[in-house]
Amino acid sequence: MIEPDLSENSIRILEARYLKKDPDGNLIETPKDMFLRVANNIAEANAIYDEPVDKTAEEFYEMMAKLEFLPNSPTLMNADNDLQQLSACFVLPVEDSMDGIFDAIKNSALIHKSGGGTGFSFSRIRPKNDIVKTTGGVASGPISFMRIFDEATNTVKQGGKRRGANMGVMRVDHPDIRDFITSKEDEDQLNNFNISVAITEDFMEAYQNNEKYELINPRTGKITGLEDASEIFNLIVEMAHKNGEPGIIFLDKINEENPTPEIGEIESTNPCGEQPLLPFEACNLGSINLSKMTEGPIGEAEINYDKLAETVKKAVHFLDNVIDMSEFPLDKITEMVQGNRKIGLGVMGYSDMLLKLGLAYNSQEAVETAENIMGFINKKAREASHKLAKRRGPFPNFEKSIYEKEYRNATTTTIAPTGSISIIAGTSSGIEPLFALAYERHVIDETLVELHPIFAQIAEERGIMNDELKEKLASQSSIQKIDEIPDDLKEIFVTSHDITPEWHIKTQAAFQKYVDNAVSKTINFKNNASKNDVKEAYELAYKLDCKGITIYRDGSRSGQVLTTKSSD
Ligand code: UDP
Structure with missing residues (x-):
């Protein structure tokens, strides 16, 4: 059985909020135990349909332990505990x-x-x-x-x-x-x-x-x-x-x-806007880590569509099982959820994947890649849901739905923010670009500079890495003005400050085109953006068929969550 390979940050967040503790607050499980607990619990739903449980539990474990797919936090936290409430x-x-x-x-x-x-x-x-x-x-x-x-x-x-x-x-x-x-x-x-x-x-x-x-x-x-x-x-x-x-x-x-x-x-x-729902409806989410769906060297990698197809199939099975294993605080919610059986499969690690493919976030190629990849995921997710319907029956409200073809789930795809699970997986969140290439971390009386791992690898290979560069990287959120960084790297390693609102919106729209539910995305503006810039962004989001838009102008809220010099 493979061991999960987790970053320090990932272990820290798991220990603080996800791993089981005894009444005195001592940890009583490891990250591996957590993935096993979740996999075994969610696979149990197979028994309802007379399908074998053990092999599925192994598949679910592998997919999570390899950080290729993670369900939303409530599933990780609550599966096989007293609450058993698994939806976000x-x-x-x-x-x-x-x-x-x-x-x-x-x-x-x-x-x-x-x-x-x-x-x-x-x-x-x-x-x-x-x-x-x-x-x-x-x-x-x-x-x-x-x-x-x-x-x-x-x-x-x-x-x-x-x-x-x-x-x-x-x-x-x-x-x-x-x-x-x-x-x-x-x-x-x-x-x-x-x-x-x-x-x-x-x-x-x-x-x-x-x-x-x-x-x-x-x-x-x-x-x-x-x-x-x-x-x-x-x-x-x-x-x-x-x-x-x-x-x-x-x-x-x-x-x-x-x-x-x-x-x-x-x-x-729901709160972050990615999941439109009927009154009393709930939905459980899960995200595929796109940065794990490539093969080949950094900068020249390609998408491994076979692996992606397999992962989508297993993820849909997982999320459909979650519905059967969930317990809700209200009968009315249980009734709605079991009637429509909505699931929201999405992605995280999109911008890390682009770095591996050697594509800039703000490029037409990236937007086309986004459409291709989400189109593929949506198609495979529907296929998987259709196959489940053949085996387990369509969602109970199917006759009252807009569909002709039978599906197990009234919706299959959603792009979540993945605020926590992307940290657990050690990848970029949702479909957002990178915020910076280095962060400062204060550990007791030391300040460590943590570099983005893909950038760190490339910079080592190119022989440009040294302490002075590290300092520069940590003090600015864009690398565009750092002289010692070669132009070809500047082109690919763009951060959210380098990306105009138009490219943010085009990316959102590209994903939305192939998502049943909606897309969590913040459209970032520079501090000096005008009201008219914001207005044009709203109009563009409407024109490009987004389901909504959320903007943020840098520095416009005093409690801004992300700053370059972040610490914890
Ligand atoms: N959410 C919440 N409280 C939080 C974070 C998230 O209720 O502190 C809900 C909210 O509905 C949000 C959804 O979980 O839209 C998914 O958020 P995210 O993908 O960031 O959650 P994760 O699974 O990464 O914890």
């Missing part, structure tokens, strides 16, 4: 009543405790100053309720393993939309929320024709007034330029691809 993504409905609102708060607390993130649409809550019949008073409006969700999240803190995360969505035609758009202008507000405005096609039409659009009270269904579409669009852009919030999601586009419209309408996504 949930969407809960928020009804326009006290009961409904506080039910949603309670349910989200239970989900956060188990390591899942929750998304909500606040569009159904009546606007502020509207009538409350039972009391004769006036309504306080959706934003005031969001603050209670936020406070509840603060208090739960997900059992110490994972920070509570929420997505708050509001339709652009809600009468309180201006308050919503500016609700995070003050950086201290709603810190446990990402917020997104749900943009409709009617709105986009009004915006493109420079017209007004209608605001509708969700309680009465009546028009309460008109707003100027450009003004609202500009307000969104202004706030996003200021500190990255709100993002936008193209809700009608998302619903055009809703695989089960008869079961319900999609109104929100």
